[in-house]
Amino acid sequence: MKYEAAKLKDISKALGLSISTISRALNDSYEISEKTKKKVREYAREINYRPNPVAVSLRDKRSRSIGVIIAEIANSFFSQMINGVDSVAHNRGYNVIITQTHESYHRELSNLNFLASSSVDGCLISVSTETENFDHIIHLHEKGLPFVCFDRIVEGIKTHKVSFDNFRGAYEATNELLKNRYKRIAMLGNASHLSITQERLEGYKNALEDAGILFDQSMVRYCLHGGMIYDEVKKAVDELMHLRKKPDALFTASDKLTTNIIRYCNNRKIRIPEKLGLIGFSNLDIADLLTPSISVIRQPAFEMGRSAAELLIKLIESKHPPVDFENKVFPPEMLIRQSSGL
Amino acid sequence: MKYEAAKLKDISKALGLSISTISRALNDSYEISEKTKKKVREYAREINYRPNPVAVSLRDKRSRSIGVIIAEIANSFFSQMINGVDSVAHNRGYNVIITQTHESYHRELSNLNFLASSSVDGCLISVSTETENFDHIIHLHEKGLPFVCFDRIVEGIKTHKVSFDNFRGAYEATNELLKNRYKRIAMLGNASHLSITQERLEGYKNALEDAGILFDQSMVRYCLHGGMIYDEVKKAVDELMHLRKKPDALFTASDKLTTNIIRYCNNRKIRIPEKLGLIGFSNLDIADLLTPSISVIRQPAFEMGRSAAELLIKLIESKHPPVDFENKVFPPEMLIRQSSGL
DNA sequence: ATAATTTACGTAAACGTTTTCGTAAATTGT
DNA sequence: ACAATTTACGAAAACGTTTACGTAAATTAT
Incomplete structure (x- = not known):
């Protein structure tokens, strides 16, 4: 037994009116008398009629x-x-x-x-x-x-x-780290060709520039999968951490990057914010429950x-x-x- | 300019064949010669033809x-x-x-x-x-x-x-707390009439029973909104915490309840697991990153x-x-x- | 060589709507 | 009283498919 919804034909037969009259009555057309409209509407409600959206889609081309x-x-x-x-x-x-x-x-x-x-x-x-x-x-x-x-x-x-406003988010985030006297701030970004990555990079760069800090390309790493794959994140941070002058703070430019960095620091026993300052993009509603609580750029x-x-x-x-x-x-x-x- | 997809008629006109022949050719009907099929398939591919799913739905009634x-x-x-x-x-x-x-x-x-x-x-x-x-x-x-x-x-x-297996999940969770020598284990549940809540309650009860602990109705609280609303959770835990014999551990029977309990303990400065043992249902993939890391019953x-x-x-x-x-x-x-x- | 069958295609109906067009009947105007 | 108009409805087409049915032409059988 297949599910069969009520259709215009059912009402038409039941009331002895044509299909087009039923349709018009239900659509409150001026061409239909109030008496008929009422009768049709009542019966339609009774059998729980709803226009078949597939048929309507075909007809309306939407x-x-x-x-x-x-x-x-x-x-x-x-x-x-x-x-x-x-x-x-x-x-x-x-x-x-x-x-x-x-x-x-x-x-x-x-x-x-x-x-x-x-x-x-x-x-x-x-x-x-x-x-x-x-x-x-x-x-x-x-x-x-x-x-x-x-x-x-x-x-x-x-x-x-x-x-x-990726620029501003990144600028303010970087600035927050600068304000707290971190000196070597690295950035971990999503795939480099994404518009958001580029804008966030610019914000980060500009904040450094405004603080009189020279931008250093080696302090920026990208993750093609946006942080989804832990090993990719690990590899990127490992590289950063093995630089001669390793970063003392990190700006993470995506949700998954932020959580995976925390996972990384947990594994490596890197203390946040003492050994590594951290601020990142995140919409997780429990970022405040982590220890330490995580500073985030939240998107509405x-x-x-x-x-x-x-x-x-x-x-x-x-x-x-x-x-x-x-x-x-x-x-x-x-x-x-x-x-x-x- | 409205988006118009290619249709059978377009192919039909272009190749000088009837619509039904086109349809059959594309559906690999035995009634169509290989030569025609090939011609039709090639042209269809060329103009990127796809059957209009709305029309197919209407026809097939699915x-x-x-x-x-x-x-x-x-x-x-x-x-x-x-x-x-x-x-x-x-x-x-x-x-x-x-x-x-x-x-x-x-x-x-x-x-x-x-x-x-x-x-x-x-x-x-x-x-x-x-x-x-x-x-x-x-x-x-x-x-x-x-x-x-x-x-x-x-x-x-x-x-x-x-x-x-809500029963088993709740049983094992409660048991874990018992094993760690918690004595007064409370349960925070979702709406009481839900099947999952009842099953989890049974698991909790049975674990207590098997450990020779008397079940105490006052140690169970329900949240109608499943933990979605913080104040509802707060009220429930407050009640538990003001009992003459307050609980030393808590079993939370839903995802949101678990995170909101953590929020509650953070606010109230209740130390987990020292002052309150905690285990709960959760599928959050960062439960291990919280401090302390949270023991969870995970559902596949x-x-x-x-x-x-x-x-x-x-x-x-x-x-x-x-x-x-x-x-x-x-x-x-x-x-x-x-x-x-x- | 002619009948029977097969091949390869076309015609038309159906899915459930909405809407254009047509038209009897009722109403209005003069 | 008769024409003009309005009211209230029905018939049919269209949306894009699929498929049952029909049928010439080609092939096979006798």
């Missing part, structure tokens, strides 16, 4: 669903962001289809094709760390599929963007998700392509705790 | 999508579980639509209606803490919508279930997700309703660390 492409659900930044997306999408009657790249370009490609062929009305995308070429996205965008980029920004695409992920979803839906529902595009930049929330100095 | 109802995405257990669901669903060509209840019965109801009317082929559900009546689920299930229950089990529904969330998805898809794709139903019970992974005693 599915009322939006696709989301992110790296990992099991990442506090993204899961909070999805919450934001979800909250506005559901309110506006849109379905959300979430796909993960796990930081793989290949999966990003296949997810994107999947979403496009699934007739989503638009797409929210934060590219994978592996993605260096944006042709797949630009191609679909040019064919008319609405996109909103968030977090990791795609170059060369004319659309709305929701991003974060939920609000960013809301904003991205709103922009996308606006794009989808507008008749004409907008003349100019918004670039919403969210400010960092600096949560200064123990790890960045006492 | 959408190749499954709905998931959980409490919170931003909860490590659920996000890991979704990863598992996602991994098998995508392999089998199914879409995953995730909805959150935020532990509200009302939202569960509306999400379920939304999914059912969205023509999902089946549903994976872990009920909200507020849900005490399962009629909405049973009703849809009786109308033929396939369900698989996981984690929090629904009573009175004849279908596959994917659960966790990813595997549970995979299993649930596999069972659901099997249900969806089987012609006849299965004669008997599986009840997969996953064993706990006990990660004993410092918080439960030295």
